[in-house]
Amino acid sequence: EVQLLESGGGLVQPGGSLRLSCAASGFTFSIYSMSWVRQAPGKGLEWVSTIGGGAGNTYYADSVKGRFTISRDTSKNTLYLQMNSLRAEDTAVYYCAKDQQLAYWGQGTLVTVSS
Amino acid sequence: DVVMTQSPLSLPVTLGQPASISCRSSQSLVYSDGKTYLSWFQQRPGQSPRRLIYKVSNRDSGVPDRFSGSGSGTDFTLKISRVEAEDVGVYYCMQTTHWPLTFGGGTKVEIK
Numbered sequence: 493e494v495q496l497l498e499s500g501g502g503l504v505q506p507g508g509s510l511r512l513s514c515a516a517s518g519f520t521f522s523i524y525s526m527s528w529v530r531q532a533p534g535k536g537l538e539w540v541s542t543i544g545g546g547a548g549n550t551y552y553a554d555s556v557k558g559r560f561t562i563s564r565d566t567s568k569n570t571l572y573l574q575m576n577s578l579r580a581e582d583t584a585v586y587y588c589a590k591d592q593q594l595a596y597w598g599q600g601t602l603v604t605v606s607s
Numbered sequence: 608d609v610v611m612t613q614s615p616l617s618l619p620v621t622l623g624q625p626a627s628i629s630c631r632s633s634q635s636l637v638y639s640d641g642k643t644y645l646s647w648f649q650q651r652p653g654q655s656p657r658r659l660i661y662k663v664s665n666r667d668s669g670v671p672d673r674f675s676g677s678g679s680g681t682d683f684t685l686k687i688s689r690v691e692a693e694d695v696g697v698y699y700c701m702q703t704t705h706w707p708l709t710f711g712g713g714t715k716v717e718i719k
Contacts, residue, residue, distance in 0.1 A: 527708075529656075537648070537656060537699055539708040553707050587655060592703050593646060595667070597655045 494518040494596040496588050501601030508578050508605070514571040514588030514598055522546070522566040525592045528573050530584035531600075538584075541573065542592050556582075578605045609633050609702050613711035619719045626687040628714045630700035635680050637704070644703040647676055647685045650713075651696040659698075660685065692718060 500512040514526070528540040541562040542551045550562050561574040571588050585600040610633040620626045636643045647660040658667050660676035663683060673688040687694055695718060700711040 536697075536713045537650075537701075537710045539701075539710065542708070551706050592708070593644070593658070593661055594648070594656075594701070594703075595658055595661070597657065599655055 494590060496590065496596060496598035498586065498588050498598045498601040501586065501603045503604045503606065504578055505607050506579060506605055509574070509576045510578065510603060512573040512575065512586055512588075512601060512603070514573075516569045516571065516588075516590070519590065521564075521569040524590055526562075526564060526571045527589045527592060527594060528562060528571075529587045529589055529594065529597075530582075530603075531587070532581075532584045535584075540586070543571070575603070578603075580605050608707055609636070609705045609709050611700055611702055611709050611711035613698075613700060613714050615714060616712070617715045617717070619717050620687075620690045621719050622692065623689050626690050626694075626716060628685045628698055628700075628716075630678075630683040630685070630711050632681045632683075632702055634705070636702050637680065643679065645676075645678070645683050646701050646703065647674075648699045648701065649694075649696055650699065651693075654696075656699065687716075690716070690718070 495517045497515045523545045525544045527542040543562045559577045563572045583605050587600045588598045590596040612631045614629045645663050648656040650656040659670050664676045675686050697713045697715050699713050
């Protein structure tokens with residue numbers, strides 16, 4: 493059974509940093525691409541970033557390019573999202589999802605950017 | 608960027624009646640491999656999104672057969688043949704043919 497468990501969310505001041513983690517199980521993590529998607533309070537879904545399987549090409553939404561970095565540790569079956577220079581508009585629930593087609597989703601972790 | 612436009616925004620439905628959601632893309636979603644990467648997601652209140660349909664018309668495992676997807680090119684539809692109470696929530700289409708990946712704005716399905 494595929495399981496994705498996000499962690500690392502919390503309250504951070506504008507300009508601050510946070511690193512999200514997503515622990516994956518139930519599939520061969522190393523060969524699949526993985527994605528992050530976010531949802532601001534009361535709003536729709538917004539794709540954030542994807543990392544390819546294998547060599548791991550990375551892709552970012554324009555809204556986070558240059559501030560967020562997606563990475564993975566295949567020895568730990570864990571996906572990461574390093575978020576720097578955070579802004580109020582980054583406040584959202586962040587979901588990790590399996591592959592580029594978002595076949596499975598985690599339960600999400602809430603990031604609140606506020607002073 | 609590919610813009611995904613869903614309609615209607617809100618869809619009140621009577622239990623047992625059919626429902627239909629439209630999704631239009633600003634450009635063709637046919638990839639160079641000939642496949643069309645259009646998916647549908649359901650988000651029930653207070654829950655994470657769940658994929659229902661991938662590549663236009665393929666149902667995910669465990670998805671009831673009352674859900675069906677159709678369409679081609681830039682015009683797609685999600686149909687629920689007979690709405691049940693558990694179908695209440697917001698439905699999103701999404702394209703994964705072109706970068707950046709983009710979602711539709713969502714359609715809220717509620718019971719009349």
